[in-house]
Amino acid sequence: MKFRNFKMVSFVVYGRGSFNQLDEILAPHRKGDAPMIFLVDHFFENGAPTGDGKSLISRIPLRGKDKIIFADVTYEPKTTQVDKLAKQLKDEFGTVSGVIGIGGGSTLDLAKAVSLMMNNPGSSADYQGWDLVKVPGVYKAGIPTLSGTGAEVSRTTVLTGPTRKLGMNSDFTPFDQIVLDPELTANAPVNQRFYTGMDCYIHCIESLEGTYLNEFSKSYGEKALELCREVFVNKDKWDAECDDKLMMASYAGGMSIAYSQVGVAHAVSYGLSYLLGTKHGIGNCIVMNHLEPYYPEGVKEFKKMVEKNNIDIPVGICKGLTDEQFDTMINVSLGMKPLWENALGKDWEKIMTREKLRALYEKL
Template identity: 30%
Template sequence: MVNPFSLPGVNYYGKGALKNLAPELLNLKAKKVFLVSDHGVADAGLVEKVKVKIEDAGAEVFTYLEVAPEPSVEDLNRCLEVYKENNCDLIIGLGGGSPLDVAKGVSILATCGGSILDYVGLNLVPQKGIPKFLIPTTAGTGAEVTKNAIFTDKKEQLKKGVVSIYLLPEIAIVDSDLTMSMPPHVTAATGMDALTHAIESYTSPKATVQTDLYALKAIELIGASLRRAVSFGSDEKAREKMALGSVFAGISLANAGVGAVHACAYPLGGQFGTGHGVTNALLLPYIMEQNIIGDLQKFANIARALGEVTEMLPLREQAQLACEAVFALSRDIGIPQKLTEFGVKKEDIPGLAEAAMQVTRLMDNNPKKLTLEEVTTCLYRALD
């Protein structure tokens, strides 16, 4: 069966796109809005900026700023309690992936009940949630256009993913003005997460002609602008390209999925608390080296989209250039290059590799069927 191609109900992209928020709230006749974000986003003045737009639409705002990075099931439940106390008719997620995922989780738990762990897996959410708008302030996770939400299960020290069409928002607003205050290290980590989404979904067995259009354009946009966005954050053009690259990568990911990089990043994040973007960024080129024989042509296309000159080279060498381009980009923007920098030790690798193999939803969606030995080799290569 061919998967349906899905997008949020309405999408606004580009500089100044936030101006569409108040008219859309008026359209939906929203009266009480629950705004989910975090203190970092508030300190950057972005919560206030959005609150003003909500009030312009005549709605009351209840703000929740306690979302933690890489949110746990308990973090989500705390937010749900505050939502229930205020009984709002619309939820807005504002921020990076964490507030957006928490907004998605609250939306479905408010109507479906139970624990988020009841819905971990594919298509297990039984019904629509409370209407939600998602507004990213980073250019990376693509959470505003994906059917996924990720939460840390502290008991099992593992990140768990809920995947459902009901996690797609009614409205996604991607305004690059909201990303201008991102510090360089966040720009770098989230930008590399977006690149990982684009590359993994482009080479996924579930990729289609349609997802390829978004994925390849995303790789091109990110390759052309991420260094500049990190090194000169006030460059509006670079920020706009990154915002667009991130959302295009998210659309491709939402429909073609990601693979072994994300599968390996989950246990690392769960056990060592490493940030999602930076973990993916570190692992990406090592896994690509394993994957290129799965689809030499597509990896050669990635190399060209990242600006590599591939003329006259054999296809195998063209594909290899994609890995080298990603290593160079990652180094240039200051991404940690080795797992030891996160406190990972040699003796941790076998367990991490086995845990990654258990994320079968993603391991099965990799362009090459990786064995435990191959994943272990990748992680050792990434270690030191």
Template identity: 30%
Template sequence: MFDMTWTGRVRFGAGVSAQVGELLRSLGAERVVVVTDENMERLGTADRICAHLEAAEVHSCVFAGVEPEPSVETTDAVAELAREHDCQAVVGLGGGSCMDVAKAVSILITNQGSAAAYQGQGLVKVPGVPKVMIPTTAGTGSEVTSTAVLSRKGDGFKGSISDDRLRPDYSFLDPELTFTMPPKVTASTGMDALVHALEGYTGRQASPFSDLFAREALTRIGKWLRIATWNGKDLEARSEMLLASFYAGVTLANAGVGACHALAYPLGGSFGVGHGCCNALMLPYVVRYNVPARSDRYAQAAAWLGLGTEGWPDREAALACAEGLEDLVEDLSLPRKLSALKAGIEEKHFDALAEVALGMADFLENNPRPLDKKACIVLYKEAF
């Protein structure tokens, strides 16, 4: 038995973001807030989207101050801006951080209080205003999920607002908007998508439904991530990776993630290392740890990734999956060791990092092989 979760309406294709104004106008929205970051403002992408809105007589106010690790305080500020301008819809433009804030703002317009009051499971009482996501990276899958991960500047807490009312109503997947991603961002977000698909496929919550999307994501990532990283103007590669990110997001939304995410989150929260980079670094070590529990699934994943392991015994193919992932990380010029991050991480920090990782109970319960504190520390040491 399993449940299936789906997102709202999705439009995919080169140039489809030009339709955002027409869509919002058809919903009766006359004023919207565009939630984005300084990169989208600097590159002119925000102006481009606002021009599409104005052409449809939809007036916009822009907040371009979303941080890489978005905060409750920033989200509250955007919500106040949206209320002041009587905004009737929200557009999230950018990577996962921008989309997470946009989703949270949509419910803060109609609910009282700070975003902090809704960090938890199912705490949103009133549906939000319509929310439209326009991803400009290919990895987070935030255009699919019903969560918004936010930190609190006051106490350093980092947690999710998790509620079906955060699920986007519409998403525009326009590969042309991903042309501006530099190689490092392409690589790290692409690896984030890979981890979503692989952890969903090998996790305890996997289902025949999520498996379909995991397969499509892994097959595309294995073929196209290197090309998209090093030839960023290749429209086919960008299109396939944006689709892969979406499919991996559907996998994540239905099957969850596992130990790699649990171990990666405290590295980002404590040392400011990018989420995709942390996932990419920890993944081969977690795969090796998990092989005894799900060698069959890792063997299948190796084949989908194009590692040439068809016909191999499951255990050999599963271990080759870990090796292939290490090669991929190296080909993408992403760091393979914690000591190479230059972020101040030392072995003395592993105990505290492991404690935080153990707090990610949902992730660890979904992992195919149980982890305790000792196992977490061993994995950090192996990755160091």
């Protein structure tokens, strides 16, 4: 097919307090006494409150055999973690009515992958790639508690597997339902909120400056960029309106890259993440800090936002690495062909040589 035909999220609810409708939203999707599984970011395990002061956990509408499982997101999701969770659920319940992910991008990705692995045989590592998933998963819903990754709308779930870090990209991957309640992001720490928010900003720059751009991507990308600017450039103090805007920026930023691609910051940051375990948001920021030659205006504005919001961006993280380690990062990064092609055009291999990429990694 010449034009990509996208499967989107089926249902979206947006608004402060919309989380309170969860019971009603899930009711039609309950299958007999098969439970709903709430996969919740471990940040909320000790009763962390959400907007209205009540703990998030106390607000989860548990019925019958429903279960809360806390997702350990100390490290970004792994295929082994997904397989273990799916096996645990199959052993305990046989089948479940659905998997509801509540958390940052890592928890949302885990929820999507576990839902798929409830119905697909083998290991999630077998499905890292494009359109390898052949059977729909169980019902899945995503409820973000951080804004920026766009994982709530994307058709992928990024997993680190035995040989690579790659998503399960498929028409079966998008959520059946997302609940966008900006109150849930209210207590995110300033640095984390910035790193994840910058993931969205960087998605926009990479999409808008990329060669894959079309009007669909541009329309969403420009709106997301405008919202990022409103919260990180124009506002002097973070408030509820910022949470509202950043949640919609994340959604629009995710929609923008659905039809285009990310670019240099992501391609380079994937190498860091694979070798050093650097997390996605902060890794993108570390790289973006040095990308003036590729995105001059975007990097200038990025630096302004870093300064205005008083954020620390680590430097010197590649100091003392061996040639072999640099080679590993370069291999992972150059393997992200569509990202480079989007950023630099069809002849990208002539532009981004191994030597040039090594020099860039040495700066980080």
